[in-house]
Amino acid sequence: MADIRYRFWSHLGYDVEGTTLFTAEADVLGKALESVYVEQFLPQNVSMMVQHLADEITDRAILVGTHQALGDVRKAALDPDDRDSGDAAVLLARIRDEFDLVIVDEGHYEPAISWSRGVREFNLPTLLLSATPYRNDYKSFRVRGRYLFNFPYQEAIDRRVIRPAEIIVPQANERPEGREAAITGFVGILHRELPDRLRQAERWFRNGTAPKVMVRGDDLETLTLLQSEINRVFETRSVVIHDLAKKTPENRDMFTSVAAALRSRADAQYWVHQNKLMEGIDDSSFVAVAIFDLMGNARQLVQQIGRATRYSNGDGRVRQTGWVLATPASAERIRKAWERYQSYEKYAARNTAHIVTNEVTLPDRLLEYMAEYQYISGEFRARFEFERPLDAGDIQLPQTAAVLRTAAPLPDIRAFGTVIEEAIMDKDRFKITEIEGMPQGSMGFSYYAWRNSPYLIDRFFSEWRLGIFLAVQQGDFVFMHDTEGLVVDMDGLRLERASRSVMEKAFPEGDGNPSRLSRMSFSSLDMSQHAIRAMALRTRSFADAFTDLLDPSLVPATAAGFVNGTARYVGFNRARLRDASERYVRLEDYIAWTAEIADELADADRERSRVFDRYAALVENIANHEAQPVSILLDPSLDDMRDDEAGGAAWALLEDVNYFDLCADVNAATGNFTIQIGEEDVRCSIEFIPETRKYRLTSARLDELAPATEGDGRRQALTLVQRLNRGQAFRILTQRNGVVYSEGSFYEPKMQWVQGETKPVLEYVQASTSLDRVESEKGENDYEANRGNWYRHSIFGLFAATCEGLRVANGIADDNLTFAIENLPVWLCDDDNREAADFIGVDPDAKKIVLVHAKVGNQEEGGRGFNVGGLQDVGRQALASLGFISRGQPSTVWTPERWQTDVQANRTALNGRSRIFRGPAGLTAAQLNDLLHESCRNPSFNREIWIVGAKMARRRALEDGLVAVPWENRLRQFLMHWDAMQTACARANTRLRFYCSS
Numbered sequence: 001m002a003d004i005r006y007r008f009w010s011h012l013g014y015d016v017e018g019t020t021l022f023t024a025e026a027d028v029l030g031k032a033l034e035s036v037y038v039e040q041f042l043p044q045n046v047s048m049m050v051q052h053l054a055d056e057i058t059d060r061a062i063l064v065g066t067h068q069a070l071g072d073v074r075k076a077a078l079d080p081d082d083r084d085s086g087d088a089a090v091l092l093a094r095i096r097d098e099f100d101l102v103i104v105d106e107g108h109y110e111p112a113i114s115w116s117r118g119v120r121e122f123n124l125p126t127l128l129l130s131a132t133p134y135r136n137d138y139k140s141f142r143v144r145g146r147y148l149f150n151f152p153y154q155e156a157i158d159r160r161v162i163r164p165a166e167i168i169v170p171q172a173n174e175r176p177e178g179r180e181a182a183i184t185g186f187v188g189i190l191h192r193e194l195p196d197r198l199r200q201a202e203r204w205f206r207n208g209t210a211p212k213v214m215v216r217g218d219d220l221e222t223l224t225l226l227q228s229e230i231n232r233v234f235e236t237r238s239v240v241i242h243d244l245a246k247k248t249p250e251n252r253d254m255f256t257s258v259a260a261a262l263r264s265r266a267d268a269q270y271w272v273h274q275n276k277l278m279e280g281i282d283d284s285s286f287v288a289v290a291i292f293d294l295m296g297n298a299r300q301l302v303q304q305i306g307r308a309t310r311y312s313n314g315d316g317r318v319r320q321t322g323w324v325l326a327t328p329a330s331a332e333r334i335r336k337a338w339e340r341y342q343s344y345e346k347y348a349a350r351n352t353a354h355i356v357t358n359e360v361t362l363p364d365r366l367l368e369y370m371a372e373y374q375y376i377s378g379e380f381r382a383r384f385e386f387e388r389p390l391d392a393g394d395i396q397l398p399q400t401a402a403v404l405r406t407a408a409p410l411p412d413i414r415a416f417g418t419v420i421e422e423a424i425m426d427k428d429r430f431k432i433t434e435i436e437g438m439p440q441g442s443m444g445f446s447y448y449a450w451r452n453s454p455y456l457i458d459r460f461f462s463e464w465r466l467g468i469f470l471a472v473q474q475g476d477f478v479f480m481h482d483t484e485g486l487v488v489d490m491d492g493l494r495l496e497r498a499s500r501s502v503m504e505k506a507f508p509e510g511d512g513n514p515s516r517l518s519r520m521s522f523s524s525l526d527m528s529q530h531a532i533r534a535m536a537l538r539t540r541s542f543a544d545a546f547t548d549l550l551d552p553s554l555v556p557a558t559a560a561g562f563v564n565g566t567a568r569y570v571g572f573n574r575a576r577l578r579d580a581s582e583r584y585v586r587l588e589d590y591i592a593w594t595a596e597i598a599d600e601l602a603d604a605d606r607e608r609s610r611v612f613d614r615y616a617a618l619v620e621n622i623a624n625h626e627a628q629p630v631s632i633l634l635d636p637s638l639d640d641m642r643d644d645e646a647g648g649a650a651w652a653l654l655e656d657v658n659y660f661d662l663c664a665d666v667n668a669a670t671g672n673f674t675i676q677i678g679e680e681d682v683r684c685s686i687e688f689i690p691e692t693r694k695y696r697l698t699s700a701r702l703d704e705l706a707p708a709t710e711g712d713g714r715r716q717a718l719t720l721v722q723r724l725n726r727g728q729a730f731r732i733l734t735q736r737n738g739v740v741y742s743e744g745s746f747y748e749p750k751m752q753w754v755q756g757e758t759k760p761v762l763e764y765v766q767a768s769t770s771l772d773r774v775e776s777e778k779g780e781n782d783y784e785a786n787r788g789n790w791y792r793h794s795i796f797g798l799f800a801a802t803c804e805g806l807r808v809a810n811g812i813a814d815d816n817l818t819f820a821i822e823n824l825p826v827w828l829c830d831d832d833n834r835e836a837a838d839f840i841g842v843d844p845d846a847k848k849i850v851l852v853h854a855k856v857g858n859q860e861e862g863g864r865g866f867n868v869g870g871l872q873d874v875g876r877q878a879l880a881s882l883g884f885i886s887r888g889q890p891s892t893v894w895t896p897e898r899w900q901t902d903v904q905a906n907r908t909a910l911n912g913r914s915r916i917f918r919g920p921a922g923l924t925a926a927q928l929n930d931l932l933h934e935s936c937r938n939p940s941f942n943r944e945i946w947i948v949g950a951k952m953a954r955r956r957a958l959e960d961g962l963v964a965v966p967w968e969n970r971l972r973q974f975l976m977h978w979d980a981m982q983t984a985c986a987r988a989n990t991r992l993r994f995y996c997s998s
Contacts, residue, residue, distance in 0.1 A: 001038065002019065009022040036062055039052065040064055042069050047087045050091050050094070070119070095122055099122070103129065104128050155349070163311055163322040165309055166321045167331060168325050170331065172329075180225060186226075187230055197287075198287070204284075204320050209285050211285055214271050215238075215272045216290070216291045217292045218700070222292065223242055226292060236270060237253055237268060239253045239271055242276065244256075257276070277304075278307075279307075281307060283307075284312035286307050289307060290324075291304065298337045298340070305322065367384060370383055389436045391437045395468060395587045397590050400577065401594060401597075402574060403502075405499075407494040407496060410473060413471050416493055419492065419493060420471065424447055442591055444468065448464055468483045469482045469483075470590070472591050477597075479594040505607075506570050506577055517542040517559055517611050518542070519560040519561065520556055522534060522535055522557055523743065524553055525742055526977065526979075527733060528868070528977035532550075532980065532984070550983040551614045552749050554615050555615060556612065557572060558572065566579055616747040616748060619745075622736055624690045626736035627736070628734065630734060632730055632732050634729070635729055677702075684701075685697070686730075695725075696725055703721050733973075737967055738966070738972070753962060754962050759959065761979060762958055767816065767996065768815045770812050770815050770817055771817065771995065771997045774792075774794060776856060777795050780908045795854040795856065796829070799917055802821045803918035817948065824841040824842065825845075826841060826918060826920070827916075827917040827919075828841075828932065829915040834891075836885075837945075848942045848944065849941050850944045851884075851946070853878050853947050853948070854948045864961075864971070865954040865961070871949070872977060878947055882990055894932055895929060900925050916928065943990040945991070946995060947993070949996050953974070953996040
């Protein structure tokens with residue numbers, strides 16, 4: 001309002017009296033500028049505006065408002081129950097009939113339907129203003145070429161509206177190690193390059209205005225470090241502006257908004273920010289931007305540079321420049337990006353009308369040159385008629401749809417039309433046209449879909465396709481299909497994807513309606529570090545296939561099979577269903593198909609296939625306090641397991657981020673947790689949102705490690721954190737015992753760990769009292785000093801004493817482990833940096849081969865009695881040997897000479913301790929080696945892997961933990977990992993045993 005009333009004229013250099021409305025005589029302005037009625041266009045001002053506009057003395061009027069306010073007034077005018085309905089309708093009619101011009105700022109949003117429909121309905125001459133030409137919006141403006149005006153970048157410089165930008169590329173030095181050292185080096189560059197330039201810039205201003213510098217970094221921690229170093233080097237007080245900034249007694253120069261910083265520290269010379277000063281601030285006193293961390297795309301870079309290019313009123317004889325500073329590597333990248341932007345600007349200056357009018361109409365222009373009739377795919381076909389909408393009878397589609405539920409009664413699907421049309425338009429889809437002849441309860445659009453060829457780097461090649469969107473309402477269900485992928489905001493439409501329990505009915509149980517599940521993919525709820533995250537299996541019928549120890553902790557992600565002989569696919573996470581009776585069907589048949597599916601899914605008597613009972617149970621009654629996170633596993637690659645190229649590559653979403661597993665405990669009070677990516681600890685936070693029943697992840701640093709790239713659409717691509725939140729791509733162990741949250745739902749793994757008085761999960765976990773006194777794996781410190789202690793206090797010594805018949809003499813108990821060792825006639829020590837296992841045992845008569853992995857854990861006084869990390873470490877070694885033993889391929893290092901060498905204990909050799917711990921009398925090293933090779937190759941041999949884990953777990957602690965109610969989360973994590981390891985071994989026809997302390 002102030003801009004309209006007086007500030008605009010003040011900028012032009014006229015004398016303005018305070019804040020009163022500016023008027024002028026003809027001899028001052030060249031033409032008389034008379035009084036005008038200026039009012040803020042707000043719903044609460046409707047009656048007042050109507051009254052003023054009806055007054056005879058009101059000859060001129062200017063109304064200033066927003067699209068949202070216009071939308072609210074239009075809504076009131078159309079609602080007879082609104083008390084302001086009459087005045088709102090009168091106001092809109094007066095604008096339509098009596099006003100001369102509509103001026104729209106931020107005009108690049110003009111194509112958005114919700115923003116522009118009200119403006120278009122006035123049917124008045126409209127002026128669109130935009131300073132954002134690099135967001136692909138030239139393709140969307142609904143403006144004729146002869147009414148276009150472009151103020152070119154170079155002309156703006158020539159007229160001294162803006163300053164030219166100079167990219168300063170400093171001399172390259174050795175790259176400093178670490179974040180703080182890099183900041184010190186960066187501020188050193190500023191100290192070398194800025195002072196003389198800032199003194200030069202002082203002449204650009206009147207009234208002693210001091211030139212200012214913007215400094216850009218990626219997160220609050222970096223901004224704080226930059227502020228501290230700038231203050232030290234320049235002996236100043238810089239300000240930090242960031243959403244999370246908090247003042248402290250030691251640092252009062254922290255602000256959450258630009259306005260707050262201007263009120264308190266307008267005198268500051270250095271302004272440090274992440275995004276707050278990227279756009280929307282037009283202060284000519286900013287003469288330089290210093291970029292420590294680069295932005296995610298060129299649009300943001302241009303916006304940032306633009307903050308330092310506004311011309312100031314000072315000494316007109318002096319050339320002004322906006323300086324851009326960065327590290328040597330970043331400065332070179334900025335220079336190249338800026339050169340490309342300038343090339344774009346030069347082209348736009350020469351070809352504005354061509355860009356605006358030709359790009360979006362290119363498909364129509366091509367169609368004009370095509371033949372009107374062609375013989376294609378066995379039929380004589382007429383050309384697509386681009387001058388008129390498609391009719392429902394023109395369209396055929398595959399029988400596939402996202403199955404949605406309405407959260408509230410929906411009188412007519414067409415009520416979503418405007419919102420859906422705008423969502424489609426927002427994704428580089430053009431000429432959105434409603435399909436004619438759609439039956440009641442359905443709606444559809446056709447459009448042109450555009451993208452740049454993914455194979456090009458610095459060039460573009462437009463790729464166009466015809467897209468079809470369809471929505472069909474069937475009772476409480478809404479079926480949606482978009483040939484280019486759904487982009488509709490489900491939450492905004494109060495729609496939700498059909499639940500898993502509903503979608504499972506797509507594969508029914510029963511003789512009258514048989515189904516056969518033959519292909520499934522799964523996500524695992526196992527959150528241990530080295531568990532398999534997902535898998536896909538195929539068999540003739542899962543109803544007849546073997547059950548898996550891992551099944552209770554699996555969640556089906558997709559299922560495919562046959563229902564009454566028709567192939568069917570269901571994706572549970574996206575509530576996607578597809579039938580393949582025919583590849584494409586006419587639209588009327590497609591709508592009939594959705595009616596059939598709706599009836600099936602709504603049938604209360606229809607039972608789902610019993611195959612689904614094997615897997616984790618859905619939990620739907622979890623309370624808010626029970627949903628609070630205890631630990632979290634992030635997995636950016638979580639996706640429906642598909643057989644197409646996109647699904648196959650889904651795991652590589654972030655090829656530049658080294659994430660093997662992102663698993664961490666969550667602080668119950670704050671929701672904070674730390675994950676490790678590469679060598680860096682990355683801080684994150686997670687919270688449960690009761691309103692949506694979902695979790696919200698936050699982490700500025702995670703987004704910095706994987707910045708969003710500029711997408712094909714007008715809007716910037718989603719950041720990594722936004723993608724994780726949108727897909728809920730994480731698993732969370734909740735406060736409610738036994739419940740795990742995965743990708744939008746809560747599950748309870750059906751773990752059959754306790755059955756009455758027995759505990760099947762511990763069947764192969766065997767207590768061994770001989771391990772109670774063990775303190776070392778190899779015992780190199782005791783081997784020479786005290787051979788008895790070596791036998792009693794090390795795993796290697798325990799094996800030696802048992803194999804050599806010295807167990808009783810050294811006071812070693814007879815237990816499960818020593819009994820098992822004594823029952824194998826051959827024991828070889830394979831341990832060194834090339835081993836398949838620490839020990840290998842062979843019984844040729846019983847046809848058994850055993851690989852042993854030894855590990856001494858850490859169970860301190862007062863501990864839980866089991867070490868999750870220790871099991872994960874040795875489990876990784878065990879599963880590696882599983883791959884070895886399952887192939888039946890002897891190690892290349894197994895030679896007779898190897899077994900005759902001394903055992904290596906870390907860097908110390910155990911002198912005189914041959915690797916042959918036990919062997920039948922008379923067999924040479926060569927014969928033992930041949931026996932080992934034959935046993936390994938023979939597929940009829942029984943295979944076992946033993947984990948001998950002293951102080952890693954106590955069997956009694958595990959038993960007592962399973963008796964206690966509820967089970968503690970660490971016990972659950974330990975046993976879930978153990979259960980998963982057993983499954984992996986069972987699949988390779990290998991028995992896994994765990995010998996632990998008693």
